[in-house]
Amino acid sequence: MAxxxxxxxxxxxxxxTSVEATSVMVPGAEGDMTVMASHAPTITSLRPGLxxxxxxxxxQEFVVTGGFAEIGADxxxxxxxxxxxxxxxxxxxxxxxxxxxxEVHKSAREREEDxxxxxxxxxxxxxxxxxxxxxxxxxxxx
Amino acid sequence: MPSLKDLKNRIGSVKSTRKITKAMxxxxxxxxxxxxxxxxxARPYAERMQSVMAGLARSVGGSDTAPRLLRGTGSxxxxxxxxxxxxxxxxxxxxxxxTRLARYRVEKLLGEGKQVKILxxxxxxxxxxxxxxxxxxxxxxxxxxxxxxxxxxxxxxxxEILKRxxxxxxxxxxxxxxxxxxxxxxxxxxxxxxxxxxxxDAADTSTVYDYEPSEEGILADLLPRAVATQVFAALxxxxxxxxxxxxxAMDNATRNAGEMIEDLTIEYNRSRQAAITKELIEIISGAxxx
Numbered sequence: 001m002a003x004x005x006x007x008x009x010x011x012x013x014x015x016x017t018s019v020e021a022t023s024v025m026v027p028g029a030e031g032d033m034t035v036m037a038s039h040a041p042t043i044t045s046l047r048p049g050l051x052x053x054x055x056x057x058x059x060q061e062f063v064v065t066g067g068f069a070e071i072g073a074d075x076x077x078x079x080x081x082x083x084x085x086x087x088x089x090x091x092x093x094x095x096x097x098x099x100x101x102x103e104v105h106k107s108a109r110e111r112e113e114d115x116x117x118x119x120x121x122x123x124x125x126x127x128x129x130x131x132x133x134x135x136x137x138x139x140x141x142x
Numbered sequence: 143m144p145s146l147k148d149l150k151n152r153i154g155s156v157k158s159t160r161k162i163t164k165a166m167x168x169x170x171x172x173x174x175x176x177x178x179x180x181x182x183x184a185r186p187y188a189e190r191m192q193s194v195m196a197g198l199a200r201s202v203g204g205s206d207t208a209p210r211l212l213r214g215t216g217s218x219x220x221x222x223x224x225x226x227x228x229x230x231x232x233x234x235x236x237x238x239x240x241t242r243l244a245r246y247r248v249e250k251l252l253g254e255g256k257q258v259k260i261l262x263x264x265x266x267x268x269x270x271x272x273x274x275x276x277x278x279x280x281x282x283x284x285x286x287x288x289x290x291x292x293x294x295x296x297x298x299x300x301x302e303i304l305k306r307x308x309x310x311x312x313x314x315x316x317x318x319x320x321x322x323x324x325x326x327x328x329x330x331x332x333x334x335x336x337x338x339x340x341x342x343d344a345a346d347t348s349t350v351y352d353y354e355p356s357e358e359g360i361l362a363d364l365l366p367r368a369v370a371t372q373v374f375a376a377l378x379x380x381x382x383x384x385x386x387x388x389x390x391a392m393d394n395a396t397r398n399a400g401e402m403i404e405d406l407t408i409e410y411n412r413s414r415q416a417a418i419t420k421e422l423i424e425i426i427s428g429a430x431x432x
Contacts, residue, residue, distance in 0.1 A: 008186070010186045010187045010190065011187065011293070012184055012187045012188075012293040012296070012370075012371060012374055013180070013183060013184060013292065013293050014183040014184075015183065015186055015187075028354055029354065029355055030354050030355055040352055041350065041351045041352065042351055042352040042353070042354060043194060043198075043351045043352070043353050043354070043360060044353070044354035044355075044360075045354070045355070045359070045360050045363050045364075067367075068194070068360065068363070068364065070190065070194055070351075071351075072351075077190050079187055079190055079191060079194075081367065082293075
């Protein structure tokens with residue numbers, strides 16, 4: 001049996017899950033990474049994406065919209081700005097999230113701030129998550 | 143000497159007041175439980191955030207390249223006071239004790255020749271501070287329509303603060319709220335959020351982390367979130383404190399009403415007895431005169 005480690009997923013409002021996991025796939029800002037037991041201590045920020053947790057009881061999937069993951073010696077904690085179990089993400093929810101990101105992008109562009117590229121990437125990531133889980137979200141007009 | 147009818151009316155009105163305060167107390171008790179649960183649920187996130195930020199701040203904080211949110215603007219001329227109170231009154235000293243602390247601070251800063259700007263969250267604090275310091279108000283955030291504070295509300299407030307910071311409107315921001323200790327004890331608290339201050343003892347120094355993308359990158363990404371988290375924690379503490387304060391205030395009010403009803407009832411019975419005695423004397427002396 002594979003080694004396990006403590007995995008917590010918390011959002012500002014509640015703790016979503018706390019399990020003994022065998023591996024966790026984290027959508028890191030610089031690419032997905034799969035964390036297994038005894039991973040090197042790392043702190044990474046997240047991009048919008050799908051978080052997959054493999055535990056003894058089975059697999060859980062969450063859609064997260066950013067935040068960061070702390071991989072420590074005693075376990076992994078993901079602090080997500082917003083996280084939803086995959087089942088709860090319907091096409092409407094996804095579209096709302098994409099629209100929100102597009103809104104941020106629009107206001108950044110109007111005020112000619114530096115964050116335009118980041119915002120555009122955020123929107124693209126959002127759409128990518130939606131497509132990835134087969135929801136076919138609306139394509140915002142950038 | 144009030145007439146019997148007056149007394150009866152007064153007893154009636156105090157009784158209905160008692161009914162209302164009793165109901166308010168029970169509602170506050172139910173809401174308090176929910177508020178406490180929400181505060182409890184938010185704790186793991188805030189704690190983790192705090193410890194990661196403390197670690198980051200310790201390693202990056204000293205350098206000149208540290209983000210402005212952490213380093214500050216290099217001056218402390220203009221202070222932003224964020225006063226967080228409730229939308230409703232009848233909660234004992236809850237609103238006034240937070241406002242008193244903020245007012246004390248405002249006056250101290252003004253005495254030192256600093257500039258003060260005030261941002262209010264919650265109607266009560268705004269109404270109280272407006273009497274003396276209306277000219278320093280820069281904004282108000284209305285949460286009247288919000289039934290249960292969520293992270294999105296906190297993020298909205300944080301964005302408002304951060305936008306003003308980016309526009310160079312102030313150098314130091316401090317939030318004022320009430321920490322929930324127990325139903326009968328809520329402590330007005332001030333907390334500086336910009337430049338960010340972290341309890342360095344909370345930092346976990348035993349582990350050396352790799353950072354992806356970079357320490358600075360993560361810090362710049364996290365600092366605005368840390369502000370939102372602190373505001374959110376303050377909102378939750380405030381919500382619990384408000385209900386706790388209201389609950390004990392209404393409990394006192396109910397008890398006082400009970401005492402008042404007792405006193406009034408005694409007075410009522412006495413007057414009634416006096417009236418009966420008086421009538422009897424009249425009848426007897428009338429009979430004797432015959």
